[in-house]
Amino acid sequence: KNQVEQSPQSLIILEGKNCTLQCNYTVSPFSNLRWYKQDTGRGPVSLTIMTFSENTKSNGRYTATLDADTKQSSLHITASQLSDSASYICVVTSGYSTLTFGKGTMLLVSP
């Protein structure tokens, strides 16, 4: 069964600090992995997409990594801002175009 596990479930950090969110998956065959940011009461918005051959990709202060061998991905947020407070969702697409969503990590950046 395809599964996406995210950790931690929730995280509180001080403004300006860095943090790393984890995503482990068992989706097969693997096609790509996306990280979405979902602000409270809004729909998810894509941050990055990573395919099998990509190890790291950056989008501003967000850097995603992918290890296809261990089936792990991480999202690193640098110099956090209050606006980074949101739920971060890892979504893996299979080779059959099915999407499997993780439960998300709730990040709170405090002043």
Add this chain to the structure above:
Amino acid sequence: ETGVTQTPRHLVMGMTNKKSLKCEQHLGHNAMYWYKQSAKKPLELMFVYSLEERVENNSVPSRFSPECPNSSHLFLHLHTLQPEDSALYLCASSQGSGSTNTEAFFGQGTRLTVV
């Protein structure tokens, strides 16, 4: 603004009511989706429409009835819902449901409460 608009943003309905959720996309996409997001659970795919034809129906109870009159509009008709159906309902669109690099653009969702 993602180009996908959902109305209403909030809805409270009784178990005997009939209501409809509306989704409209201005992106020229040809695929539209309904997702359900319950508290502390991952997003669950409910329905997929590609070129106005339903291509996927993930064992959703018949009290949820989708309608896609054209490629820009998607409805979810609700009747005789249960309290456990209370959730955030998200609409999304994409260009081509078969492409593995397709990105789904989400609306802001309808927060549904069934009383």
